Amino acid sequence: MSPAQEASPSSAQPPSSTPPGAERTVLDASDISRALTRISHEILERNKGADDLLLLGIPTRGVALAQRVAARLNSAEGVQVPVGSLDTTMYRDDLRLRPARALEHTEIPEPGVDGKTVVLVDDVLFSGRTIRAALDALNDVGRPHAVRLATLVDRGHRELPIRADFVGKNLPTSMTEKVRVLLEEHDGRDCVVIAEISQPTAGTAR
Amino acid sequence: MRRHLLSSADLTRDDALLVLDTTAEMRALADRPIKKSPALRGRTVVNLFFEDSTRTRISFEAAAKRLSADVINFAAKGSSLSKGESLKDTALTLEAMGADAVVIRHGASGAPHRLANSGWVNSSVVNAGDGTHEHPTQALLDAFTIRRHLGDIDGRRVAIVGDVLHSRVARSNALLLSTLGAEVTLVAPPTLLPVGVESWPVATSYDLDATLPKSDVVMMLRVQRERMNLSGGGFFPSAREYSRRYGLDARRMAQMPDDALVMHPGPMIRGMEISADVADSDRSVIVEQVTNGVAVRMAVLYLLLSGSSTATQETPQLATDHPETDPAEADA
Numbered sequence: 001m002s003p004a005q006e007a008s009p010s011s012a013q014p015p016s017s018t019p020p021g022a023e024r025t026v027l028d029a030s031d032i033s034r035a036l037t038r039i040s041h042e043i044l045e046r047n048k049g050a051d052d053l054l055l056l057g058i059p060t061r062g063v064a065l066a067q068r069v070a071a072r073l074n075s076a077e078g079v080q081v082p083v084g085s086l087d088t089t090m091y092r093d094d095l096r097l098r099p100a101r102a103l104e105h106t107e108i109p110e111p112g113v114d115g116k117t118v119v120l121v122d123d124v125l126f127s128g129r130t131i132r133a134a135l136d137a138l139n140d141v142g143r144p145h146a147v148r149l150a151t152l153v154d155r156g157h158r159e160l161p162i163r164a165d166f167v168g169k170n171l172p173t174s175m176t177e178k179v180r181v182l183l184e185e186h187d188g189r190d191c192v193v194i195a196e197i198s199q200p201t202a203g204t205a206r
Numbered sequence: 207m208r209r210h211l212l213s214s215a216d217l218t219r220d221d222a223l224l225v226l227d228t229t230a231e232m233r234a235l236a237d238r239p240i241k242k243s244p245a246l247r248g249r250t251v252v253n254l255f256f257e258d259s260t261r262t263r264i265s266f267e268a269a270a271k272r273l274s275a276d277v278i279n280f281a282a283k284g285s286s287l288s289k290g291e292s293l294k295d296t297a298l299t300l301e302a303m304g305a306d307a308v309v310i311r312h313g314a315s316g317a318p319h320r321l322a323n324s325g326w327v328n329s330s331v332v333n334a335g336d337g338t339h340e341h342p343t344q345a346l347l348d349a350f351t352i353r354r355h356l357g358d359i360d361g362r363r364v365a366i367v368g369d370v371l372h373s374r375v376a377r378s379n380a381l382l383l384s385t386l387g388a389e390v391t392l393v394a395p396p397t398l399l400p401v402g403v404e405s406w407p408v409a410t411s412y413d414l415d416a417t418l419p420k421s422d423v424v425m426m427l428r429v430q431r432e433r434m435n436l437s438g439g440g441f442f443p444s445a446r447e448y449s450r451r452y453g454l455d456a457r458r459m460a461q462m463p464d465d466a467l468v469m470h471p472g473p474m475i476r477g478m479e480i481s482a483d484v485a486d487s488d489r490s491v492i493v494e495q496v497t498n499g500v501a502v503r504m505a506v507l508y509l510l511l512s513g514s515s516t517a518t519q520e521t522p523q524l525a526t527d528h529p530e531t532d533p534a535e536a537d538a
Contacts, residue, residue: 087231090245090512100513102224103231108238140240
């Protein structure tokens with residue numbers, strides 16, 4: 001993400017209304033950590049243990065989040081839950097509206113998704129279109145027993161009938177705001193920030 | 207990527223690496239229960255083959271079908287081309303049928319360039335081999351195969367051996383592999399090196415035995431008898447002498463480094479440029495080259511066709527931002 005924005009002195013939590021260009025932190029590293037721990041326990045509770053679980057992160061940041069959730073499942077139940085990644089690029093509904101996109105890595109852990117309870121992990125749930133694409137992609141990979149959705153942030157503005165099963169933080173936003181999840185693995189620090197952008201993204205939101 | 211793929215020379219290092227990275231993902235698709243992606247649903251790919259081909263045509267057809275494109279195969283034999291229709295009229299027909307991409311193989315060097323730049327068609331043009339000029343997807347699949355086995359291509363030493371003069375594969379490989387940082391040496395008798403080879407980004411040698419010990423990859427080329435006959439022959443005294451000096455047999459293979467690869471674009475003439483035991487040895491990746499061919503062509507078709515047609519002229523963005531975290535890019 002934009003290095004310029006990251007370099008700017010980290011927003012010192014100004015009150016809720018954000019002037020254009022500024023960004024405010026809504027979740028810090030320990031908030032993210034606690035949210036992921038709670039999500040992990042909710043997954044175990046809902047699944048009645050870790051049997052037949054399989055986590056698939058949606059690139060890029062969903063994969064790192066899926067790995068963190070797997071580590072927590074491991075420390076809670078003492079089992080290794082398989083983790084993989086699922087690229088949705090070729091299933092996107094806006095594929096032909098934009099320049100050709102580079103593919104992300106898909107890795108389905110052995111022995112595949114058939115009969116498993118697959119938990120899709122993403123960083124931000126917004127329009128729901130990525131998740132629709134992920135469900136289509138998953139359909140070509142196999143037939144899971146069930147598919148659940150875990151997301152660190154649900155920012156609302158759904159355009160499809162899709163709902164998350166496990167949410168780290170519900171974050172009411174306006175269309176003129178941009179939510180960014182920064183993770184140690186990719187950005188060098190853990191936080192979720194909201195930034196004001198000049199023009200609203202209504203209609204083009206994916 | 208540009209709108210067309212006409213020559214390896216059109217590919218920058220970043221373009222080439224993008225194709226190779228995309229190929230790796232496409233290859234993984236072949237291991238899934240459903241070996242198909244909907245990426246090119248509703249697009250039409252025409253395979254326009256004026257010259258005989260088995261591997262390349264089937265490979266392009268499989269690639270387009272795995273991406274859910276509609277495929278129209280158009281072979282010169284049995285079409286109006288054998289009645290004397292010109293390339294232009296054929297092109298106009300294809301345009302009228304609404305082809306999104308034309309994959310063309312033609313005996314005349316430059317035919318794909320003509321098709322792409324004449325204004326006859328609006329579709330993307332992919333060169334699948336033109337005369338003795340270029341065959342860029344073959345070079346890409348060779349680069350992919352090398353990368354799979356040896357890792358980074360940068361600094362690898364590649365010997366391309368045999369009938370370089372008539373080989374479009376040699377030219378495309380020399381250009382692409384140099385772009386990717388390999389040190390390419392062309393090995394051939396003086397009569398089979400093209401005029402102007404000094405301007406290529408490669409070294410040349412007449413001595414195979416001296417080159418083999420310092421090669422990570424040895425790429426053997428077929429002696430193209432059919433093209434030699436057109437120009438009257440006389441390129442070497444006899445097949446036997448050629449084979450003794452430039453053929454790869456087990457004795458020569460023993461001089462190569464232990465992890466060196468033997469490659470051949472096919473079709474190969476066993477006993478001429480390559481002996482049967484070398485072709486079937488565990489160093490040989492010749493069969494794998496064919497497998498990788500489908501994945502490379504999927505990557506090329508995907509990168510040329512999946513985006514909006516106005517936008518495919520730009521370099522595809524490599525942004526790894528997650529789309530939902532960055533709605534602003536939707537306006538870009």
